[in-house]
Amino acid sequence: MEFSPVSQQDLPRQIADQIRQAITEGSIGADERLPTEEELAKRFGVSRPTIREALKRLAAQNLIRSKRGPSGGTFVNRPDLVELGEELASSTRLLVGLNSLSPEEMIQCRLEMEQLCAGLAARNRAEADLSALESALAQQRRFIDQPEQFCRADVCFHRALVDASGNALLKLLMFAVIEGLQPVSNMIVFRYPERDLIISQHEALLSAIRAGDETAAREQIVRQVETLAAQMRRAQDESRRSRA
Amino acid sequence: MEFSPVSQQDLPRQIADQIRQAITEGSIGADERLPTEEELAKRFGVSRPTIREALKRLAAQNLIRSKRGPSGGTFVNRPDLVELGEELASSTRLLVGLNSLSPEEMIQCRLEMEQLCAGLAARNRAEADLSALESALAQQRRFIDQPEQFCRADVCFHRALVDASGNALLKLLMFAVIEGLQPVSNMIVFRYPERDLIISQHEALLSAIRAGDETAAREQIVRQVETLAAQMRRAQDESRRSRA
DNA sequence: CCCCGCTATTTGTCAAACAAATTAACAATA
DNA sequence: TATTGTTAATTTGTTTGACAAATAGCGGGG
Numbered sequence: 001m002e003f004s005p006v007s008q009q010d011l012p013r014q015i016a017d018q019i020r021q022a023i024t025e026g027s028i029g030a031d032e033r034l035p036t037e038e039e040l041a042k043r044f045g046v047s048r049p050t051i052r053e054a055l056k057r058l059a060a061q062n063l064i065r066s067k068r069g070p071s072g073g074t075f076v077n078r079p080d081l082v083e084l085g086e087e088l089a090s091s092t093r094l095l096v097g098l099n100s101l102s103p104e105e106m107i108q109c110r111l112e113m114e115q116l117c118a119g120l121a122a123r124n125r126a127e128a129d130l131s132a133l134e135s136a137l138a139q140q141r142r143f144i145d146q147p148e149q150f151c152r153a154d155v156c157f158h159r160a161l162v163d164a165s166g167n168a169l170l171k172l173l174m175f176a177v178i179e180g181l182q183p184v185s186n187m188i189v190f191r192y193p194e195r196d197l198i199i200s201q202h203e204a205l206l207s208a209i210r211a212g213d214e215t216a217a218r219e220q221i222v223r224q225v226e227t228l229a230a231q232m233r234r235a236q237d238e239s240r241r242s243r244a
Numbered sequence: 245m246e247f248s249p250v251s252q253q254d255l256p257r258q259i260a261d262q263i264r265q266a267i268t269e270g271s272i273g274a275d276e277r278l279p280t281e282e283e284l285a286k287r288f289g290v291s292r293p294t295i296r297e298a299l300k301r302l303a304a305q306n307l308i309r310s311k312r313g314p315s316g317g318t319f320v321n322r323p324d325l326v327e328l329g330e331e332l333a334s335s336t337r338l339l340v341g342l343n344s345l346s347p348e349e350m351i352q353c354r355l356e357m358e359q360l361c362a363g364l365a366a367r368n369r370a371e372a373d374l375s376a377l378e379s380a381l382a383q384q385r386r387f388i389d390q391p392e393q394f395c396r397a398d399v400c401f402h403r404a405l406v407d408a409s410g411n412a413l414l415k416l417l418m419f420a421v422i423e424g425l426q427p428v429s430n431m432i433v434f435r436y437p438e439r440d441l442i443i444s445q446h447e448a449l450l451s452a453i454r455a456g457d458e459t460a461a462r463e464q465i466v467r468q469v470e471t472l473a474a475q476m477r478r479a480q481d482e483s484r485r486s487r488a
Numbered sequence: 489c490c491c492c493g494c495t496a497t498t499t500g501t502c503a504a505a506c507a508a509a510t511t512a513a514c515a516a517t518a
Numbered sequence: 519t520a521t522t523g524t525t526a527a528t529t530t531g532t533t534t535g536a537c538a539a540a541t542a543g544c545g546g547g548g
Contacts, residue, residue, distance in 0.1 A: 069510025
């Protein structure tokens with residue numbers, strides 16, 4: 001493992017970029033240990049706090065983790081799709097919070113992508129997928145009067161749908177669409193009592209998927225997302241009215 | 245801006261999480277200045293290097309930037325969709341590099357999502373979108389004998405298609421699918437000389453979008469992605485054969 | 489008005505020291 | 519022999535203090 005001397009500008013960033021490059025290239029594999037902080041400081045010709053700042057950059061990107069003790073050190077993280085997905089969901093919420101992304105765009109994207117997932121799920125689903133969907137639906141029925149738990153089960157249902165698509169990259173990207181939209185859908189579930197409608201829509205979707213009926217599955221998604229969009233518009237109108 | 249005292253475990257991470265939360269909630273707006281490192285150290289009851297380590301975490305996520313001098317300090321970054329997208333593409337390539345994601349899954353995802361984008365582009369495109377597509381296509385024609393530039397123009401064409409969909413979240417997510425697949429598609433462009441086929445496929449797609457013909461646009465995507473998939477299988481077979 | 493030098497401010501980096509967590513090795517005991 | 523307890527060594531985690539680098543603003547001179 002060879003690192004080149006670094007120039008005088010933003011040392012931690014440059015060091016982090018070099019280490020990141022080595023990881024991305026596979027020069028250091030997942031779960032492998034990097035040299036000690038002291039050794040890295042020697043190799044890069046900088047101080048140990050500078051190395052630590054660089055390592056914090058990498059830690060923030062979940063590329064490494066650290067541990068104390070004689071068998072401790074800094075280790076390369078095995079990339080975790082769920083972690084990356086949660087980061088993506090968080091970034092999406094940030095974009096919404098800072099008005100770089102509108103709720104309408106998110107809904108449109110959800111309408112399109114969830115149809116896609118439903119179609120793939122109807123085509124590809126296994127028995128375990130159906131069980132997961134049923135289980136999430138049962139939780140929704142159970143918690144119909146407890147909004148917080150209902151929301152959680154709702155996300156589980158949609159997550160199970162995405163998992164049933166059988167495509168790992170879609171699983172990742174749908175974090176933006178499902179978990180990223182969670183604050184909005186939570187707000188709606190707390191505000192409006194039509195949870196039985198949500199449940200019956202999910203039941204119809206589950207039936208279509210069980211039957212392998214791609215067209216019906218897609219149609220059910222259109223219905224659900226249109227319901228969600230209508231509720232969201234209603235909430236926005238009410239907010240505007242209470243502010244005028 | 246209130247921060248609570250932090251417990252004794254992984255201080256920089258906890259501090260970074262609190263600041264990130266304040267940013268996501270909008271308590272600190274884009275381009276606003278955070279307190280000085282010295283002031284933050286006082287408020288959190290920790291040392292300045294610990295604050296610096298926390299800030300490096302936030303910098304790694306492009307949430308903040310720093311500047312020296314009397315009007316310097318730490319500023320909240322305006323979230324940039326392209327930066328987030330490039331990060332997503334990079335994470336996707338890492339997943340592929342470490343075999344957590346297969347090229348086949350990426351191709352499947354591309355087939356589905358690019359059809360979606362083509363459909364939306366046919367419906368939503370503006371004159372500027374058509375110009376961008378034409379321009380990218382002209383670059384591809386120009387560089388048909390220069391693989392590197394051809395690849396760059398190819399990505400520009402696909403990027404223009406995604407932009408023509410008019411949905412910001414899709415723009416973000418498609419970084420995983422277009423730019424994330426770039427090493428693979430570059431390899432194919434370098435290896436196989438059927439660049440004129442790619443160009444004619446892009447021409448047919450552009451015509452369909454100009455005509456607002458959603459069905460034809462989707463069909464063109466199916467053709468293109470199937471060509472890409474076939475070339476990829478060919479490359480894998482050749483690799484396997486040269487290893488046996 | 490423009491240019492230059494100086495000062496103050498803030499981040500960037502380094503050095504040194506000590507604390508905290510952890511593992512491995514060794515000793516004692518049953 | 520197996521188990522438990524203790525100690526030393528190792529690595530990361532945090533603090534203190536000092537100085538360097540970059541920068542903006544202000545004042546003075548041409």
